Amino acid sequence: MKNNRRTAKLTILLLVITGLSFYNGFAINTGNVGPVKSIVLENEKLNVSVDEATGCFSVTEKTSGHVWKSDPWENAAGLLTLTDSKGKKQTINISKSKKIEVSKTGEYTVSLQFSDPAFEDGSIAKGVTISTEIRLNPKTAQLDVEVVDHKPGSFKLSDLRYPARAFSLKTDEDKGAAVIPQKQGIICPSYIFPMNGGRFCKWDDATYNRKSVGSLELFNNGTGLTMPWWGTYNQKSAVMGIVDVSARPRMQYNINNNGQHLFKGKMSTYQRIAFLDPVWNLQEEKGKMRMSYHFIPGGNYVDMAKVYQKEAKIRGHFVSLKEKLKRNPNVDKLPGAIYFGIYGGYPHYVNMPGMAFTFDELKNTIQTIHDDLKVDKAFVHAWGTFSNFVPHNHPISEALGGPEKLKAAVDLAKSYGYLYSSYHAYSPMLENDPNFTTDLMQRDADGNLMNTGSRWARVDPKFQKGLAQENIANEISYLGLEADITDITFAAYRENGKEGRIELAKYIDSFNLVNGTEHGQEQWIPYFDMFEGMTYLEDRPLSVISHPAPLFNLVYHEAIANFGKIQDPDNEVTANGDFRIKALRSMLFGRGTTIFFSPYEFKGMRPMIEMARDLVSPVHKETFYSELKSHEYLSVDYKVQRSRFSSGTEVIANLGPVAQKIEDGTSIPEYGYKITMKDGTVKSGHFQVSLHMD
């Protein structure tokens, strides 16, 4: 057991170090001096002990007694990436600096300065200085950690992970999880547990390779973190960090990985741990590089989301759907609605053969949804109604039947109480557009075209409102629209071009329609009523080592309606599940059903539309304006889950193939559910796949 013996030794060593540090933490208060000196900040909730030798700090959350420790691998307060004299990028431990100053600069403040850090070969990065500050809130369990200054000397500083590997979980010792608001949200348990055979293989393997190590960017449409916070918890305590966002760190994750990739030609000597680090970009000189850590005794991912919910309200992202309803009664057409995306190949192609629908066909589809499928509430989104390519969303296509025919379809939808929007987008510029022009594209300071590799995001944001003005007011007025979907522009929240995007959002919002957009970010919630979004990506490694958790909806459920994304609709079998799994998860997470189809597939959508109507819509309707109060995993394999809404509605669903009993002995069938409606009515049932041989 050579390797494990090493790990065991390391653990004992760590315990000794921690014990000492802890001792000295209190020691200073009583005047004792031990072999390792520490400076202590303390209030009723927390005791923060800063090691004077390394600048590392640990936090005792006093209610539970749990000690959240600093980097267990290298005792690094921070990890600095810079370019060495040979032009090579190196990542170095700032706790190995020639000079480390740790001083108590206030009753609740410690200032730290790391000067002249050492490269791996022992040479010194002379003139490099990192200054940080640790500030304890005098009363609450909040600790602010900030990088206040950095001096590059003659080096080029790239980025800084600070604090590094703090508040980590020990794999298979801590029974908890890393909590990451990636898309709708995931949690990554810090221990193994029974699960589906194939999934277990991939899960365990991923933590021993690079699939459980990486970084995520904030507010993008790709890898993206949708909220500026993350954290870890075990059975005793939780800690979450909220980002200031005037500076935008990436989040580095290491989930149950032992850092083998840091060792060449030998085995890792590190223990498997889970940690989440902020990575501060030192090349950009802007914003406060500050994390506010909140410690929650006995907390978990739900408590973290609720802490952030308060902050989100302060930051102004939170405008409730009830408030939106007051301004626009049509918002009430969303609760219980099925969101239909009727695709005609647009915006990729105009009038694509085999894909495009006529306005008569669109009308028939709407009629079938109402008369045959008995759908009460719907939001119909028709893709491809204009004869120009985006971003020029006009004129209404004559080839598909002309404006009058489209108006007839829209009128019919409205007569049913359905919402309707044609597809709009103001940021694309497509190579196959006969009116392609680089004139509308964004350029950098040197005049070079930007975003050449992303045809959907090429139009300079400053032109986007103008492109909307070309048509949207006329269209709303002619068709009598009550809803609008604007795609793409609001999928991310980028600093570059922000002003133009906000202008567009305000302009769209000025019509006071029911507004929807793709993906969405928290900053856009005040302008919109629904997001097509927060849908998990299929090709990201984190899905292998995580469980979907409704973090975004725990914060924002009563502020924005969420539906599925058109690339991963409920009707399609994807890595996120089939219709059964998606329908059950929709109810647990408080999400509406999305059916997105090409016209030739419509008949095949019918059984799923009927199932969504009977199962998902009633829950969506009654929980729409409610807070998602809680979410729990009830089975060890995380398949059986329970959500509770402030409406009083309770949803229990089993996303797995085998019936399982919950705590009160109730058996939840395979792909089944038990729902308690707010009036106390209980509904139960399950999905079934069967083979019908003629």
Next chain:
Amino acid sequence: MKNNRRTAKLTILLLVITGLSFYNGFAINTGNVGPVKSIVLENEKLNVSVDEATGCFSVTEKTSGHVWKSDPWENAAGLLTLTDSKGKKQTINISKSKKIEVSKTGEYTVSLQFSDPAFEDGSIAKGVTISTEIRLNPKTAQLDVEVVDHKPGSFKLSDLRYPARAFSLKTDEDKGAAVIPQKQGIICPSYIFPMNGGRFCKWDDATYNRKSVGSLELFNNGTGLTMPWWGTYNQKSAVMGIVDVSARPRMQYNINNNGQHLFKGKMSTYQRIAFLDPVWNLQEEKGKMRMSYHFIPGGNYVDMAKVYQKEAKIRGHFVSLKEKLKRNPNVDKLPGAIYFGIYGGYPHYVNMPGMAFTFDELKNTIQTIHDDLKVDKAFVHAWGTFSNFVPHNHPISEALGGPEKLKAAVDLAKSYGYLYSSYHAYSPMLENDPNFTTDLMQRDADGNLMNTGSRWARVDPKFQKGLAQENIANEISYLGLEADITDITFAAYRENGKEGRIELAKYIDSFNLVNGTEHGQEQWIPYFDMFEGMTYLEDRPLSVISHPAPLFNLVYHEAIANFGKIQDPDNEVTANGDFRIKALRSMLFGRGTTIFFSPYEFKGMRPMIEMARDLVSPVHKETFYSELKSHEYLSVDYKVQRSRFSSGTEVIANLGPVAQKIEDGTSIPEYGYKITMKDGTVKSGHFQVSLHMD
């Protein structure tokens, strides 16, 4: 239409160049001299015209008249990557060399030498020479293209794409596909067509970003090409290249991409095309860097597979299951068998709580499969029967019940005519194994540990046979085994350590059991009867722009039985589909069903086991020893497919959500099938998902 106008201009220019080159190709024969000189090789099937100025060549496949052209983007005969004097890697066009010599060195041979190629800034890579040869078979439609020599001068040569961007398809003009034996095989159509809405979005988007550009390695378990050939076809003609494999190129793919990533700050001026290039590694000095191109008038992916099937037989990879049956009558227990993987957390963990089964439970499971589920034929693979971690597959665990109990389970399986194997692997070395040792691990020439990042492939291949000898003979004899599964070692076919792996394969084969292994590669077919493998990866970009096609089985169906992979079994909903889609595809592709589960899930597997028994097994049974003769896509959206086997069996299946009519007017229902058995019996039916509300 600025951009399209550019493209149009380029097209006209290319037509002119091609016209001239074509003209001169014949011109030389008639003594004319034009502005562009060409050397021509010609036989009854092909006319090969080599441009003397650039060294590029085009091939007229005379039966169809189709001209397969050289690089349409840069007129590059080859693309050489080398390190320039500043230490920076550059990729340069060898057709921009200072000196290009093209000479006819035989009636059917042209020799080419590219000397002193130019860097992008115009400076010359002096002393660099690339020598190639183009040899036309005197009688057949085969053209060999070989890199015969390369001189680096004072530079470091990395790799060479040669021929570069040859035989490409023009996107949306050529109605054809790029054919890639990735895992079981895929085809990437060169045109857009109606498809599911969400899929269309992803498909079209991928071809405008980096998701449709990349490279694949031969014979690995990751990105991997499983066969050394690939090709392109349109409605007139097909061309495929077979790799010599004494050198192992990677395959570079560009699927309908316009090379936008090659342009910074401006729009690409290239047309969208699909091409597949061999990338020769010039740093390794070994093997023949040769591609043999075969031109097939009116051909497609099926014809390509059949051309390679002949070559596979010559290369000795092809040993038929009928021959294997002659040597071992137990092979006949495979046709129609359901492959059960019963997982207990092993080999990841020994006796994992909540996951491990006892031998009594194993026996009960086997009995249930037989008595209750009425499964006639099965291969039971029990994961986790030893008290040591792999690679030490012994002794049989006392904690689970001891050898006698396991023997009782195996005896029961045998009494039903089932095959049984415990899980074996000889290449892993796990950190959590109490007997972890680096002593068995492979080391490089400097004594550094190799494969530290891949715990499943750490044991030096030279030790693997010895590890098998520790136990397997005893186990076979004590349990009376008729089958063996050895995991991992044969998932790839790597040059490094090949000898040790072949020794292990021969040793396992010496027991004359029914042998199975994970994934598998063609070189291992002679030693094995079944592969758990050829399963598509979930996280590879190619899946977004491709359709699964049974390329491997079109070559090898009657030589090796294929079942699903344990990480993507038929019972799990993944990106490859749910049970419905996987079952239907199994029948189309000639594959057996895999049910892989953790013991606690067994009850949930029952409905799927019964459906596999009734639907997939009878087809598998009757086609097992047959050749997969053909495979076709019958609907424009590629969802309805037809396969024909040499047994006379015909399978038509619809993998999509909506019924579609095929050419004779028959409607194939959503997730449905029509099967004509060899005796003429017709079976039809479909799967259904339903909601049962209590």
